[in-house]
Amino acid sequence: MSAVLTDAVDVDTTGPIDVAERLGQFLAANAVDGTITDLRRAGSGRSRDNWLFDLVSADGTREPLILRTDPDGGLIDTDRAVEFAVLRALEGGTLPTPVARWLDADGTSIGRPSLVMRRLPGECDYRVLRNGTRSLAERTDLARAFCDLLADVHRVDWRALGLGDVLADPGLEAARHELDAWSAVLRVDQLEPQPELEYAIAVLAEHAPTAGSTVLVHADYKPGNILLEGQEVTALLDWELAHLGDPLEDLGWVTQPLRAAEHTIDDAWSADDLITHYESVTGTSVDRDAVRWWVAFSSFKTAVMQVSGLRAFVEGRAEEPYRPTRRVLSALLDAVEEL
Structure with a gap:
């Protein structure tokens, strides 16, 4: 079974990548079974674009996830593979860090270098x-x-x-x-x-x-x-x-x-x-x-x-x-x- 997309909202497909379609293809290529639901853009940061979605398995289990992709331009240029490796290593520690799930290091599937992480609860307020x-x-x-x-x-x-x-x-x-x-x-x-x-x-x-x-x-x-x-x-x-x-x-x-x-x-x-x-x-x-x-x-x-x-x-x-x-x-x- 491949990853299937349903109920996508606020998906910008006018840019260089069709996030909805390519995300589904990427997860399928990684042998991920389930349905992608509630895909929505969380806003473009100064260094990354973030897309929120849930992955629902056949038994109804829902995993909240976030796709982080490199934007066309930003304030910093960093390596998604290094970030992914750091997060994977930190999973063995005690810091409250996201679980890194999948990596598209060179953007072959998603269109830009990207990683998928488990979404954690909470609100962000920089002030x-x-x-x-x-x-x-x-x-x-x-x-x-x-x-x-x-x-x-x-x-x-x-x-x-x-x-x-x-x-x-x-x-x-x-x-x-x-x-x-x-x-x-x-x-x-x-x-x-x-x-x-x-x-x-x-x-x-x-x-x-x-x-x-x-x-x-x-x-x-x-x-x-x-x-x-x-x-x-x-x-x-x-x-x-x-x-x-x-x-x-x-x-x-x-x-x-x-x-x-x-x-x-x-x-x-x-x-x-x-x-x-x-x-x-x-x-x-x-x-x-x-x-x-x-x-x-x-x-x-x-x-x-x-x-x-x-x-x-x-x-x-x-x-x-x-x-x-x-x-x-x-x-x-x-x-x-x-x-």
Whole structure:
């Protein structure tokens, strides 16, 4: 029996792929029996297109799934096969991550590189810590829970889970490795000179810290990638940028001023509160000077993503003309000046 599609809704077949038809063919090619129901687009993210559907087996068992496909253009370019392998490895751990089901690594079947994961319950609210519908106590508890979860990511025994076979260990040079990687993205995608970014690269290179340890880094940790049911975290999503590196990279990402509205609460939970709590739950001492470097790097990375987004727009692969805004460049230069 092949996978059959019924009751598809909001399916956009005007693009380069007919999602409904190709998804059915892909699942059939993987010997998946069942009926695809309630296929609907969950919206296009800045890096992936998401399609929700249920797979109903002959005995009536319903499995909620999500298809993640590469869009024509976006802010980042990542490898679906690596993301799939990371998720498969993490299934052997304790983190609340989706179960990876099937992979179309090169897009042969779906039309674009894609993976299918089990859908987890919960709601996503990237501004939940500033959401006035929750009490201050509830939001502060969530902020601590988010920090605890980040610490859990860094505690993952990546060697035991086999992640060393999937991801390279940059060792002490994690900072330099990431700077070189994102500088290379800039060189490929920039359409015009970017003097502020060139200045940032020079200063960051001069002050790059050495890593105290190698951990699993999420690299896009934020409430927008977390699902909640009430006050309970049900899932940590979007592992496409995950790699091995310095744990301070994630701390720099979540404490940079550009993400303050997502990770802090005015007069209740500051960036310093976050780091102090991280120290208490991990039993480690965080080098504040090294975090400052990672804050500056995170601002640089954000700007490079926007450079990539602009190229995608100019080439007709994206609908929105992302570009490094004055706010982003000002935050970057301010952070660099503190090094």
